[in-house]
Amino acid sequence: MIPAEYYLVLAALMFFIGVFGFFTRRNLLAMLISTELILNAVDINFAVFNAYYYPEHLEGFFFTLFAIGIAAAETAVAIAIILNVYRNLRTIRLKSIKNLKF
Amino acid sequence: MELNTLSIIFAGLATMMVAASLLAVTTRNIMRATVYLLFVLFGTAGIYFILHYAFLGAVQVTVYAGGIIVLFVFAALLIGRGTRDLTHTSILRYTAGFTAAVTGLALSVYLIFTHSFPEVKSPTSIVPMNLIGHTMMGADKYNFVLPFEVVSVLLLACMVGALLIARKR
Numbered sequence: 001m002i003p004a005e006y007y008l009v010l011a012a013l014m015f016f017i018g019v020f021g022f023f024t025r026r027n028l029l030a031m032l033i034s035t036e037l038i039l040n041a042v043d044i045n046f047a048v049f050n051a052y053y054y055p056e057h058l059e060g061f062f063f064t065l066f067a068i069g070i071a072a073a074e075t076a077v078a079i080a081i082i083l084n085v086y087r088n089l090r091t092i093r094l095k096s097i098k099n100l101k102f
Numbered sequence: 103m104e105l106n107t108l109s110i111i112f113a114g115l116a117t118m119m120v121a122a123s124l125l126a127v128t129t130r131n132i133m134r135a136t137v138y139l140l141f142v143l144f145g146t147a148g149i150y151f152i153l154h155y156a157f158l159g160a161v162q163v164t165v166y167a168g169g170i171i172v173l174f175v176f177a178a179l180l181i182g183r184g185t186r187d188l189t190h191t192s193i194l195r196y197t198a199g200f201t202a203a204v205t206g207l208a209l210s211v212y213l214i215f216t217h218s219f220p221e222v223k224s225p226t227s228i229v230p231m232n233l234i235g236h237t238m239m240g241a242d243k244y245n246f247v248l249p250f251e252v253v254s255v256l257l258l259a260c261m262v263g264a265l266l267i268a269r270k271r
Contacts, residue, residue, distance in 0.1 A: 013207065033127070079174070
């Protein structure tokens with residue numbers, strides 16, 4: 001059996017690569033991709049804790065399942081917002097977005 | 103022997119995932135970043151399969167790799183030339199992001215290896231599908247019918263919201 005720490009280190013690596021991308025990217029779509037990396041890392045953590053330490057219930061499993069569904073909803077809304085921003089401003093660079101209302 | 107195979111598969115998956123995530127946050131082309139994200143998502147599905155959560159792996163492949171990646175590709179194609187200028191971050195912001203990421207990573211890895219976790223239980227076999235169904239639809243303790251219904255309402259609200267936001271004026 002692979003030690004649980006290996007999975008946790010892998011998830012931590014993914015999480016902080018996502019954080020790095022979120023800080024350095026200046027484009028809304030690229031920032032959304034970084035957010036997906038962060039969400040995935042957290043999902044892995046939930047599944048690992050469930051499988052290794054509390055296998056008698058399926059709580060981490062279902063948390064991950066619902067997190068995947070909510071992540072899909074969040075991405076759909078975020079991409080709708082990004083398309084709307086692009087339609088109004090003709091750019092999705094972070095620098096050019098100053099107001100919430102056009 | 104089985105342990106060896108699993109370890110090799112895990113090492114391969116982990117290497118691929120870390121490399122693909124690094125490329126996804128550093129490449130200058132948004133389409134390439136999307137494809138690297140796809141590799142990370144497939145790697146995550148592989149991790150779920152190694153953990154004997156086959157249903158979770160299948161959901162990951164269909165929802166993430168099948169749904170979200172398509173959304174990203176559509177957005178990238180619709181926006182087109184607006185996605186060219188990906189970076190040109192100031193060196194200050196770059197350093198700040200790098201420092202934050204490395205500090206956080208060091209702290210988390212230190213905590214992972216020093217914290218005393220509860221005892222590892224014996225490895226499970228693949229979770230049977232009828233157990234998943236009963237847990238999702240049951241109303242007893244440790245069952246999840248209420249979150250299930252709440253998520254369905256959330257998805258409806260999100261669909262209406264996305265239509266409202268993205269419709270043509």
